[in-house]
Amino acid sequence: MDSQIEEIKNKLNVLDVVGSYMKLTKTGVNYRGACPFHSEKSPSFFVSPTRQMWHCFGCGAGSSIFDFVMKIEGIEFIDALRMLAAKAGVQLKRENIQLRTERQRLHEICELATAFYQKQLEGSAVGKEAEAYLLKRGITTESLKKWRVGYSPDLWNSLSDFVVGKGYAREEVIRAGLAIEKEGKTGDSYDRFRGRIMFPVFDLNGQVVGFGGRVFKQVGETAKYINTPQTLLYDKSGVIYGLNNAKLAVRKKNQCVVTEGYTDVIMCHQAGFENTVAASGTALTSQHLNILKRYCENLVLAFDMDVAGDSATKRGINLAQEQGFNIKIIESYGSGNEKSDPADIILKDPKIWEAAVSKAKSIMDYYVDSAFSHFEVTTPEGKKEISKIVLPAIKRLANKIEQSHWVQTLSEKLGIPEIAIEEELAKIKDEKSVAPQQTVPPPVVNAISDSQRKKLIEERILYLELEGSTEDDKAELALCMLELEKIESKNRQQKMMKDIAGEKDEQKKQDLIKEFEKEAKKFHSIN
Numbered sequence: 167m168d169s170q171i172e173e174i175k176n177k178l179n180v181l182d183v184v185g186s187y188m189k190l191t192k193t194g195v196n197y198r199g200a201c202p203f204h205s206e207k208s209p210s211f212f213v214s215p216t217r218q219m220w221h222c223f224g225c226g227a228g229s230s231i232f233d234f235v236m237k238i239e240g241i242e243f244i245d246a247l248r249m250l251a252a253k254a255g256v257q258l259k260r261e262n263i264q265l266r267t268e269r270q271r272l273h274e275i276c277e278l279a280t281a282f283y284q285k286q287l288e289g290s291a292v293g294k295e296a297e298a299y300l301l302k303r304g305i306t307t308e309s310l311k312k313w314r315v316g317y318s319p320d321l322w323n324s325l326s327d328f329v330v331g332k333g334y335a336r337e338e339v340i341r342a343g344l345a346i347e348k349e350g351k352t353g354d355s356y357d358r359f360r361g362r363i364m365f366p367v368f369d370l371n372g373q374v375v376g377f378g379g380r381v382f383k384q385v386g387e388t389a390k391y392i393n394t395p396q397t398l399l400y401d402k403s404g405v406i407y408g409l410n411n412a413k414l415a416v417r418k419k420n421q422c423v424v425t426e427g428y429t430d431v432i433m434c435h436q437a438g439f440e441n442t443v444a445a446s447g448t449a450l451t452s453q454h455l456n457i458l459k460r461y462c463e464n465l466v467l468a469f470d471m472d473v474a475g476d477s478a479t480k481r482g483i484n485l486a487q488e489q490g491f492n493i494k495i496i497e498s499y500g501s502g503n504e505k506s507d508p509a510d511i512i513l514k515d516p517k518i519w520e521a522a523v524s525k526a527k528s529i530m531d532y533y534v535d536s537a538f539s540h541f542e543v544t545t546p547e548g549k550k551e552i553s554k555i556v557l558p559a560i561k562r563l564a565n566k567i568e569q570s571h572w573v574q575t576l577s578e579k580l581g582i583p584e585i586a587i588e589e590e591l592a593k594i595k596d597e598k599s600v601a602p603q604q605t606v607p608p609p610v611v612n613a614i615s616d617s618q619r620k621k622l623i624e625e626r627i628l629y630l631e632l633e634g635s636t637e638d639d640k641a642e643l644a645l646c647m648l649e650l651e652k653i654e655s656k657n658r659q660q661k662m663m664k665d666i667a668g669e670k671d672e673q674k675k676q677d678l679i680k681e682f683e684k685e686a687k688k689f690h691s692i693n
């Protein structure tokens with residue numbers, strides 16, 4: 167086993183492994199990014215390609231690629247090993263039965279199901295009709311293969327029987343979310359997806375973790391889309407459809423286009439807009455946003471949203487605004503009164519879609535324009551309704567200058583003095599739009615205190631000064647010194663703030679403030 171771990175380590179580059187999960191920027195010989203394991207404003211997470219190591223100065227986490235994958239995916243060592251072995255193209259020897267964790271078996275079942283559904287789409291009579299329908303909607307055969315689209319027969323047990331025939335228990339098919347247990351009959355079940363076009367949902371490594379099923383030729387009352395329920399592998403609030411194929415483009419463009427549907431994503435990628443994803447059957451959650459934050463700062467949302475209402479969609483957008491994303495909204499990309507999906511527009515002409523993305527409105531423009539088009543600006547009631555929509559959006563802006571810009575704009579447009587708007591703004595409670603559903607936080611290591619951090623860095627500096635000799639050591643030493651300088655500057659600023667607060671003499675106070683500003687400026691220049 168040990169030699170295989172070495173083999174995997176030799177074949178994989180820490181930069182590729184870590185870089186496939188987060189945005190890294192080159193600094194000297196190292197790379198840095200915002201730590202995915204603790205929340206921070208300035209990045210203190212470093213990757214050293216020559217050492218093949220990663221380390222976070224913020225929370226002290228750091229080690230090999232195996233530890234990184236275990237932490238970020240929240241999985242056991244053996245699963246991380248299997249994942250990285252697959253990535254490295256290393257065949258693990260003696261895969262004994264104990265090593266096959268439940269997670270692994272569920273992965274195998276999802277993989278079997280994907281292959282089964284794909285075969286049905288290509289081979290069965292109704293499957294072929296479904297395929298023809300998809301081709302007519304503009305999805306090419308290559309795209310169907312790339313996204314592994316399939317068809318689930320309209321039968322009660324076809325998939326379950328197939329999977330059980332491969333040596334898995336019916337119980338496991340239920341746990342994979344693919345079958346439903348009959349009420350009061352333990353062990354007896356029926357297939358969850360029947361007579362549907364199947365879209366496998368992939369994790370960041372392209373492994374299938376769940377499915378979305380779109381109704382096809384079914385009559386009667388049935389949902390247009392159904393999805394895998396929560397399973398050991400699948401958590402809809404943490405899965406972003408298409409990100410496995412989009413992540414490189416998203417990082418490169420520092421922009422992610424978020425649509426609503428599976429076909430939107432497939433069509434966008436097909437037309438070359440590869441930075442497109444979709445939230446699978448749910449509004450954006452803080453977990454989705456935490457994942458996206460690793461890749462980009464700019465979101466372009468192709469959502470239908472009622473600005474006056476309180477919808478899950480709107481809450482998701484507010485959440486993204488609070489997390490500091492630059493948000494743009496694509497609006498009215500349909501022609502005439504008929505609103506089309508991105509997939510339909512691309513089928514018509516990809517250029518129209520490209521233009522819609524590039525003309526997307528900033529979230530504030532969007533709120534202001536929609537509010538003013540919804541309500542009559544000349545009446546007092548209209549003014550009140552407009553401010554009810556726009557003021558909370560202004561309040562959520564982190565930047566004071568931006569805030570005051572919008573206060574001014576609103577004042578001009580409403581014909582109301584700025585002071586009145588400021589007063590109303592102050593009345594709005596500083597509430598964070600916490601989504602009502604429970605959100606599972608990402609794997610987080612407790613951030614260590616500044617003094618602990620300082621000690622760690624000082625130890626590292628000492629080591630590097632004594633033992634370091636390579637160019638890499640020198641580069642790391644420089645980074646450590648910079649980190650140390652930042653902590654010390656922060657400490658000085660804190661002390662100065664206390665001094666300023668306690669100073670009674672006005673002249674001395676002004677001098678202290680000047681000194682403080684100098685320190686703060688210095689801090690910003692190194693930060």
Ligand SMILES: [Zn+2]
Nearest residue numbers: 201222224225
């Ligand atoms: Zn960290």
